[in-house]
Amino acid sequence: MDKESTGIIGDVRSVIHDYVITTGPSYGNNFFFSIGIYLLMLFGILTLTGMIMVIFGPFWWDVTPIGTLVRSIHLWAAEAFVTLVFLHLFVNFCTSAYKNRKILWLIGSVMLMLVLLEFAFGVGMGGSLIAQANQQAGSDLWNGMGLGFWINPMNSGAVLGWHIAIIPMILMVLMFLHYSVVRSKGLNTPYRKDIPYSIVPINHKTMYKRMAYIAIIVVLFGVLFTAPYIPPLTISQAAVQNPSAIASTFLNETNMSSATATYLDTINPYTFNTMTVYVTKPYSVYLNLTHSRNLESEFLSSDASQRHADMATAFAYFASNGSISNGMNSSNPAIALASTLTHMAQTGAYQPVLQSEVDSGLNNTYVIRFLYDSGTLWQMADKYGLSVPQWGMLKVGAPPWSIQYWLLPFNLLEIQTSSIPWWNDFENGAISMVMFLILLLLPYIPGLRDIPDKLKLYKLFWNKYTIPEMRKPKQ
Numbered sequence: 174m175d176k177e178s179t180g181i182i183g184d185v186r187s188v189i190h191d192y193v194i195t196t197g198p199s200y201g202n203n204f205f206f207s208i209g210i211y212l213l214m215l216f217g218i219l220t221l222t223g224m225i226m227v228i229f230g231p232f233w234w235d236v237t238p239i240g241t242l243v244r245s246i247h248l249w250a251a252e253a254f255v256t257l258v259f260l261h262l263f264v265n266f267c268t269s270a271y272k273n274r275k276i277l278w279l280i281g282s283v284m285l286m287l288v289l290l291e292f293a294f295g296v297g298m299g300g301s302l303i304a305q306a307n308q309q310a311g312s313d314l315w316n317g318m319g320l321g322f323w324i325n326p327m328n329s330g331a332v333l334g335w336h337i338a339i340i341p342m343i344l345m346v347l348m349f350l351h352y353s354v355v356r357s358k359g360l361n362t363p364y365r366k367d368i369p370y371s372i373v374p375i376n377h378k379t380m381y382k383r384m385a386y387i388a389i390i391v392v393l394f395g396v397l398f399t400a401p402y403i404p405p406l407t408i409s410q411a412a413v414q415n416p417s418a419i420a421s422t423f424l425n426e427t428n429m430s431s432a433t434a435t436y437l438d439t440i441n442p443y444t445f446n447t448m449t450v451y452v453t454k455p456y457s458v459y460l461n462l463t464h465s466r467n468l469e470s471e472f473l474s475s476d477a478s479q480r481h482a483d484m485a486t487a488f489a490y491f492a493s494n495g496s497i498s499n500g501m502n503s504s505n506p507a508i509a510l511a512s513t514l515t516h517m518a519q520t521g522a523y524q525p526v527l528q529s530e531v532d533s534g535l536n537n538t539y540v541i542r543f544l545y546d547s548g549t550l551w552q553m554a555d556k557y558g559l560s561v562p563q564w565g566m567l568k569v570g571a572p573p574w575s576i577q578y579w580l581l582p583f584n585l586l587e588i589q590t591s592s593i594p595w596w597n598d599f600e601n602g603a604i605s606m607v608m609f610l611i612l613l614l615l616p617y618i619p620g621l622r623d624i625p626d627k628l629k630l631y632k633l634f635w636n637k638y639t640i641p642e643m644r645k646p647k648q
């Protein structure tokens with residue numbers, strides 16, 4: 174039995190040894206030029222913790238101490254992964270590695286985009302208030318790029334498939350291709366003739382130690398900076414805390430003046446009738462249960478001028494924090510209707526009815542859009558480090574929990590262009606796509622591909638500290 178075990182272990186070691194890169198340029202043992210192996214290790218941590226979270230479910234990872242720890246380790250491993258991906262890209266940019274290996278740059282650029290998508294979708298899967306805010310903000314980005322019909326971050330069921338299956342599988346294939354090219358052709362060597370180097374054995378022991386250090390740091394961050402779970406905002410909570418805002422939102426949904434009803438973009442994924450979704454259908458359930466007089470029918474049956482007057486009076490009533498209980502008995506059908514729906518929301522009966530209108534219990538589009546229309550979503554999120562001007566997904570929570578610095582350029586773009594009337598999410602999305610295409614095709618763009626060399630950025634990573642041959646011999 175021992176011999177058989179030894180044989181199996183020996184075979185595994187042989188396979189691993191055959192696939193491991195054993196030699197490379199002398200600077201290849203430096204941390205900056207061995208980032209790829211640390212990314213593989215972090216990917217393994219993400220896969221393991223992700224599988225554990227999926228097995229035990231949202232309640233476990235949100236509420237229980239062990240689940241929260243695993244979720245926090247998963248988060249910090251993701252933070253480290255994205256950071257090292259950017260650092261890996263920066264090193265290869267500064268050393269113009271794409272001049273010798275264009276295919277590796279193309280694969281790496283696509284992987285970068287997928288990694289950012291994976292992170293964004295992961296944030297939206299948290300099931301918390303922060304997840305709600307990120308789902309809403311992320312939808313603006315996808316809508317702006319014209320992809321809102323296919324990718325809706327507010328539909329957690331659809332995003333779950335992207336996050337745990339589709340993107341990870343594509344990433345694994347690309348990582349395999351990326352590594353296979355490096356293994357078959359060897360580690361990239363300097364394109365410049367004035368950079369000395371020699372081919373030396375790869376110091377795997379040092380790399381394994383660094384892998385262990387990185388793993389320990391990730392776990393320590395997970396322990397020390399545990400990602401908080403902030404329960405998601407419900408329409409019931411919003412109606413209790415700010416009934417006037419919710420009642421006014423019902424009026425906005427009725428006269429089609431809410432943010433959802435007036436959403437303007439090149440592609441408009443919110444083609445549903447807000448009055449039907451937020452007023453008519455939920456109110457019909459209320460009528461079937463109470464057999465009350467049909468306030469919506471009374472309001473719609475009046476002439477246009479009367480409806481306009483009733484609506485104006487209703488807005489004024491709730492703007493002055495008019496009583497919901499008194500409003501339910503108002504002779505103004507608009508006030509009575511909005512008050513009744515608000516009372517329905519306060520008792521917790523409204524959101525389940527609204528949620529039943531979608532095809533899946535994991536599709537939160539109607540709920541999140543309503544909370545966004547009311548303004549309560551961002552009022553609450555602002556208390557936890559997500560301010561309204563941050564249209565993109567800048568933060569997972571208040572510092573020091575997590576800050577997505579890589580989305581800062583897009584956030585600044587959104588903030589700076591928010592005051593331009595004709596400029597919307599599509600223009601910002603288009604700019605983002607153009608920047609990605611420039612990054613992707615950089616090796617083929619004359620002038621741009623030579624910028625790192627002209628600026629001598631290679632000296633940041635090819636120097637006496639990374640290349641032994643550049644060090645002066647001791648006297």
